[in-house]
Amino acid sequence: MENGNTENTEKPAQNGGAPPQNGNGEMCMSLNAVNKWYGEFHVLRDINLEVCTGEKLVVCGPSGSGKSTLIRCINRLEEHQEGRISVNGIELNDDLKHIDEVRREVGMVFQHFNLFPHLTVLQNLTLAPIWVRKTPKNEAEEMAMHFLKRVKIPEQAAKYPGQLSGGQQQRVAIARSLCMKPKVMLFDEPTSALDPEMIKEVLDVMVELAREGMTMLCVTHEMGFARTVADRVIFMDEGQIVEENNPEDFFNNPQNDRTKLFLSQILSH
């Protein structure tokens, strides 16, 4: 805000201040006046966001509103050009050591799973623990099996990703991230590429993860998930956080016109 964003000064409608409900109040992640451009295109405008440990955030908004870019900035898959981002007290800047540390703390699940097709499910899960955390192989495999059981597909360990259904692949991807024992999980539209029947099995895993107290930042249009799990829902439009509220007020009593329009569009079916 201090940066004086002249062309679009509309401030987010902070309805009721949206206090964290599930977090323990400890700061986990903070974004401060973050700006990002793709060439001339101003994709993130003056983003301010604070997330407490254990909090679950759902980010929604029309396509092109910058929600994916926002969470990709948090583990430096995208670089922000202005402002500050810090995760678990680690400032995200050009320091390669900081980037490595943040990536180890932050797990990410992608829309298209991005499993490594040349490795078995088990190898997908043990790759990073072995090469990044230097975990002994049998220990890494034990941990991998533990997380595969949690996502309910331990019997698929020896298969290749191409032999699994979309829902199974996404569950493997979640387990792969969990194997690095992250403090925060980022989800970038994890169910958008799935058949309707498979969405539930992935959401179930995510709900369970949320119950166990994982800090989660989730870009999704699954409004049912947002209602049951989220502590806060953030609505983005044209690179700005337009509205930020607890799910109940967000869905029942949206303040911003753009939010109202969006909700009426996606909830009309």
Added chain:
Amino acid sequence: MDDSQQQQPAALQPPKIPWRRDPAVRALFFQGALIAALLWAIVTVAGNTARNMEERGIKIGLHFFDDVAPFSIPLDFFPFWSFTLGESLYWEVFVIGVQNTIIISVFGIIGATALGFFVGVLRLSPNWLVAKFAAAYIEAFRNTPLLLQLLFWNFAVFLPLAPPPRQSWTLGESFILNKAGLYLPNPVLTGIGTVIFTVSAVAAIAAIIAMRKWAKKRQEETGKPFPLFFASLAVLIAAAVLALLFAGEQVSFEYAELKGLNYRGGARLPLIAFALWFGLTAYTAAFIAENVRGGIVAVAKGQSEAARSLGLHHGATLKLVVIPQAMRVIIPPTISQFLNLTKNSSLAVAIGYPEVVNVWAGISLNQTGQSLVIMAMTIGVYWVLSLLTSAALNYYNTRVQLRGR
């Protein structure tokens, strides 16, 4: 046929296709015609050649194999088959030619693969200068004829650069470099020396294999990596030094000496061979680099993003995630480059490297006039080499294919 069709009700009888419109008949006809045409061409060409040779009084056959070859081959490689003027026979000329083709092809393929991978990866570097340098290299080398490049390296670079024998660059008595090539001491083993060196070589290899297993096991159990490359190097050097100490008197070195105008003795790496290897490597690497770049680009961006978000570094991402997937795209066009390199080695005729086209299809054919036999054998050599290369790489390629697709 028309009669039987009329006897039965038309509805029960499938419509009869006239043979001119039957695809099976057509296929058979065209295949037969092609084979007939090919046979006719072969018989005509072979008959013509045979008649011409008969008119010139040349008897077709393999009898000339055991004749003494009345010419000298300009260079040969230590420890391989070598040529002696006035003693060596024609079949030995063939063996030497094939051997030299294989040597230059194998080393050329190794060099071109290493350099090609390196340049291909550099070309994708986020560093502007590095990427542009790699691009400039590729464009410079693949856009000029190979023959020109070989002439350039041999006659414009290496030959003028290297000193004449009398002004050789020397490093003690061991290394001597001049226009003829690089001379190294030639180890001469006698008596138990041979045994000691063989044993130490076998022991070193066994030790390295054991060490690899141990290092892998340790990494699996404790997660600690082990500097395998440097440790292996140390073992090899230690084995060589120990063998030298133990062999004592049983090993001696034959040094090259200046006799008259040239050095004699020792082990020689001919400058022409180096120039040819350098030219073939640099040229083919430019093409392989483009294959490598294409393969890496073809791997979905999400793959490296996933690896990076798991905390893998740039190098580890490339090695563990991107390159293994890129290989299935890189290999098929790279097989072609390996075959090209093998065949292109015949351009060595221009700078006088004694490979098979030069000494067999060139000198020997001129001397004997046995064009039919010699050409068939030379063609056969390239066929066999190419098919072996393809088979080996295709086998590797099937092993890196993705499963479950």
